[in-house]
Amino acid sequence: MEGHPEDQDQSLMSRVREGTGESAYKCYQCGKCSAGCPLALEMDYPPSQILRMIQLGLPGLEEKALGSLSIWLCLACETCVARCPKEVDLPKIMDFLRQESLRRGLTHPTAKNIIKFHRAFLDPVKYTGRAFEVGLIADYKARNPISAFQDVLIAPKMFFKGKLSLAPHMIKGRGEIGRIFERAMKKESKK
Amino acid sequence: MARIGVFICHCGENIAGTVDVFKVAEAAGKFPGVVHSVEYKYMCSDPGQTMIKDAIKEKKLTGVVVAACSPRMHEPTFRRACAEAGLNPFLCEMANIREHCSWVHEKGEATTQKAIELIRIMVEKVKRNKPLYSIKVPVTKTALVLGGGIAGIQAALDIANAGHQVILVERSPSIGGHMLQLSETFPTLDCSQCILTPRMVEVAQHPKITLYTYSELESLDGFIGNFKARIRRKARGVDEKLCTGCGVCIQKCPQKKIPSEFDAGMGKRTAIYVPCPQSVPNQPVIDREHCTYYIKGKCKICEKFCERKAIRLDQQDEIIEVNVGAVVAATGFDILHSKDFPEYGYGKYPDVIDGLQFERLASASGPTLGAIKRPSDGKEPETVVFIACAGSRDDAKGIPYCSKICCMYTAKHAMLYKHKVHNGKAYVFYMDIRAGGKNYEEFVRRAIEEDGAVYLRGRVSRIYEEDGKLIVKGVDTLLGAQPVEIKADMVVLATAIVANQDAESLAQKLRVSYDPYHFLSEAHPKLRPVETNTAGIFLAGACQAPKDIPEAVAQASGAAAKVAGLFSSSELSREPVIAVVNRLPPPVFSTCTGCFLCEKACPYQAIEREEIKDRKGNVIKVVAKVNPGLCQGCGTCVALCRVKAIDLQGFTNEQVYCELMAL
Incomplete structure (x- = not known):
């Protein structure tokens, strides 16, 4: 696909290709991904439409895609990948779009809590090498006080079933994990 | 002594615009052996060809070099002109100073010099050309059609109506193919069976068509005009000559719950069955996989009830051999x-x-x-x-x-x-x-x-x-x-x-190429859509690519026209550019040592073994011999022969070496 028109400019399409190795041009808009997506009904634009916005690359459409709620609702369940007749790795593209959306400050207002959750999830991983549920909940609720009492009632049940340990589990190679995060952040800041 | 004529074409501005043709003509005239060297605006035109013919007669030329376009374009034209003037056409060669020179280089001294060199090479080659004669191959005027769907039926009928014998081979018990299964056809909503069954009956009754149903192609040998096909006639279990198709055996068969292939599993059939009531021939076959007799060793109810005594439970597969001149693959x-x-x-x-x-x-x-x-x-x-x-x-x-x-x-x-x-x-x-x-x-x-x-x-x-x-x-x-x-x-x-599951093995039997999805490949996607790259084998219907009924029928008629064209003469003539194993006077007979490396290397199975015998009939030597009908002139054997006993006519080792030495 050398010399493909998308390589000649720095459109979102070409950055998606650079960042993920996936070509949005492969999609012929059959809609099978939207038909099978468990979140499609909650999304502002179904997955195939997000891909279409990238394909067209017209003024305003890229921003529309990056500012959509859909990219934050994608669960990466990969039903679309399993069904796609053109083998487009849509979750991979969605993941890239989320990063791009943050980078350009275009995130959908409703996505704020989702981003907070992402951060609360990653912080313990960075320091302990594992997800730490109690820390995650505490951190998330601190970042998002409105949700302080959300799901509180199921906590005791989970605790007695041994699902919530009070101390985080530390893995051996924490230094390496830390370095992975460092390198990723450095790469990110270069962009 | 060679007397070579060189004819340089301007091709309008195509050559003369870049190459100094006058200088080329002058230089070529000085090559040893060249007695005539001229240039002209359009050598392929009528006056241009007349110049060549006249020069052959007046200057008593023994060889001609036309320096013009690619031989793909006009070699037949100039060779025909030479033949008309009484010169063996294979003593005429072309030097390609258009595609190989004027089109690909800038105007200049070096370009003109390259044109001169290209002609020098060809002059050296032509000096060593020998008169050759087209090879005549007899044609067996019988066509083999593989597959009895609508494409095969159409091809068989068209060829038979042109007056030639046809052998139609169908794998299943009845002809008709997928079209017989359809209810109505688009875009007219014609009843599929109503338009197809008359054709099926016509095939069965046609005096020129031999129908082998429940049969498959086992192997195919030979070459265009002279194929030998082995056909496996699977054991039907029913004597076709005696069976009247009354259907009593089908009614009495105790195995009644076998999913019917014809009904795509929607209906049931018996173990002795015809695919559908409109089947041609309307004679049943016994499905040995489901028949109680073959599973348990007893039953024979069909045999008991058959009034004509036509059931043959002990029948075996039979292999028959037929000679055919052309093959139409219509396997669907x-x-x-x-x-x-x-x-x-x-x-x-x-x-x-x-x-x-x-x-x-x-x-x-x-x-x-x-x-x-x-x-x-x-x-x-x-x-x-x-x-x-x-x-x-x-x-x-x-x-x-x-x-x-x-x-x-x-x-x-x-x-x-x-x-x-x-x-x-x-x-x-x-x-x-x-x-x-x-x-x-x-x-x-x-x-x-x-x-x-x-x-x-x-x-x-x-x-x-x-x-x-x-x-x-x-x-x-x-x-x-x-x-x-x-x-x-x-x-x-x-x-x-x-494609059919066994399309790949069929392609290999026929030695035709196929695409990544196992559809058989046509020789050219636009200009040769019914031929294959193996001469004498043609394609019809969906074995080549997905297509609907009108297209399959049109292609089948096209293939039939090609077969009829092939059968229009009793001999085929082909270019004599083939390999030849040398023959010398006794006591050598041939420098071939009989190692037969060439036999293994030949992709066309064209190498045969010949016994050289003395007068009493004792074998002195076994040497290789090239079958001129099969040889395609690829030269693999020439490169492999350790004693240089094989040479390619028209492109001998000597000629190629002399071309190189002339540079």
């Missing part, structure tokens, strides 16, 4: 099977069926006598979903191509369903509607506008069962990719067309 297609659609539950839910199964449901001669009844409970479905592109244009399933006929037959299915179930709802999920063809687009519009089929643009993601309904989860991309859910009673998949 298959459809993608259930294992490939886990997301649609095809093969899991009985009411998810394929297009061929729907044809059998809609057919007046089918298991439901034309009533649309769903397979699970025999109820009339109130909502039917048709899914186009099921497997086609799907890289993930390994089928990137369009199956071509599904758009049309899906429209037809929706229409037939609405005609039979007036209150029913027909939904069609499609991606694009490809209705290129006479009256095709109008037909699809009719399904939508007059018959009320609802078309939704989008692909179905999944089908699952809930409360006795099939939930079809799709999307309508025209409505902003809105998810759509339809509760259906029956789903019909327009499954992709694929």
Whole structure:
């Protein structure tokens, strides 16, 4: 696909290709991904439409895609990948779009809590090498006080079933994990 | 002493614009052996050719070099001109100073010099050319048609009506192919069997057609005009000469629950059976896999009831050999099977069926006598979903191509369903509607506008069962990719067309090439659509690519015309550019040592063994010999021969060395 028109400019399409190795041009808009997506009904634009916005690359459409709620609702369940007749790795593209959306400050207002959750999830991983549920909940609720009492009632049940340990589990190679995060952040800041 | 004539063409400005043709003519005139060197504006024109003819006669030329375009373009023209002047045409050669020189270089001294060198090479070659004569190969005027579907039937009838013998070989017990299974045909809604069965009967009764059903091609040897085919006639278990097709054996057969291949599994058949009542020939075969006699060693009920004593339970497969001059491959297609659609539950839910199964449901001669009844409970479905592109244009399933006929037959299915179930709802999920063809687009519009089929643009993601309904989860991309859910009673998949499972082995038997999807390849996609790259083997129908009935018939008639053309003379003539193993006077006979490396290397099986005998008949030596009918002149044997006993006529080692030394 050398010399493909998308390589000649720095459109979102070409950055998606650079960042993920996936070509949005492969999609012929059959809609099978939207038909099978468990979140499609909650999304502002179904997955195939997000891909279409990238394909067209017209003024305003890229921003529309990056500012959509859909990219934050994608669960990466990969039903679309399993069904796609053109083998487009849509979750991979969605993941890239989320990063791009943050980078350009275009995130959908409703996505704020989702981003907070992402951060609360990653912080313990960075320091302990594992997800730490109690820390995650505490951190998330601190970042998002409105949700302080959300799901509180199921906590005791989970605790007695041994699902919530009070101390985080530390893995051996924490230094390496830390370095992975460092390198990723450095790469990110270069962009 | 050689007397060579050199003729330099300007090709208008094509050559003269870049190459100094006058200088070239002057230089060529000074080459040793050249007695005549001229240039002219258009050598291929009538006056140009006359110049060559006159020079051959006046200057008594022994060889001609035409410096002009590619030999692909005009070599036959100039060789014909030489032949008309009485010079053996193979003493004429072309130096390509257009494609190899003037077109690819700038104007200048070096370009002119290259043209001179190209001519010098050819002059050296022509000096060593020997008169050659076209090879005559006799033609057996019998055609072998493989496959008795509509394409094979059409080809067989056309060839036979042109007055030639035809052997038609069909694998299944009856001819008719997939077309016999169809209910109606698009875009006219003609009854498929009504238009096909008269043709089938015509084949059976035609004096020039020999029909072998329940038979397969075992192997094919030989070459254009002279093929030898071995055909396996599978044991029918019934004496065709005695059987009258009364059908008593079928009525009495105790095995009655075998899924019928003809009904695509929608109906049942017995162990001794004919595929359908319209079968040609209307004589049954015994399916040994399901017959009680072959499983348990006793039964023989059919034998007991047959009044004609035609049952032959001990019959064996028989191999017959036939000589034919041409082969038409019309072996048809298959459809993608259930294992490939886990997301649609095809093969899991009985009411998810394929297009061929729907044809059998809609057919007046089918298991439901034309009533649309769903397979699970025999109820009339109130909502039917048709899914186009099921497997086609799907890289993930390994089928990137369009199956071509599904758009049309899906429209037809929706229409037939609405005609039979007036209150029913027909939904069609499609991606694009490809209705290129006479009256095709109008037909699809009719399904939508007059018959009320609802078309939704989008692909179905999944089908699952809930409360006795099939939930079809799709999307309508025209409505902003809105998810759509339809509760259906029956789903019909327009499954992709694929090549037959044994298409690859057939291609290898015929030595024709095939594409990555095992469809047989034509010789040229545009200009030679019915030929293959093996001379004398032609293609018809869907074995070449997915196609509908009118196209298959047109291609079959095209293939038949090619066969009739081939059979129009009793001899074929081919270029004598072939390998020859030398023969010398006794006591050497040939420098061939009989190692037969060439025999193994030859891709065309053209090397034979010849015994050289003395007068008493004692074998002195066994040497290689090239069969001129099979040899394609590739030169592999020449390169391999350790004693240089083989040479390529017209391109001998000596000639090639002299060309190189001339530089």
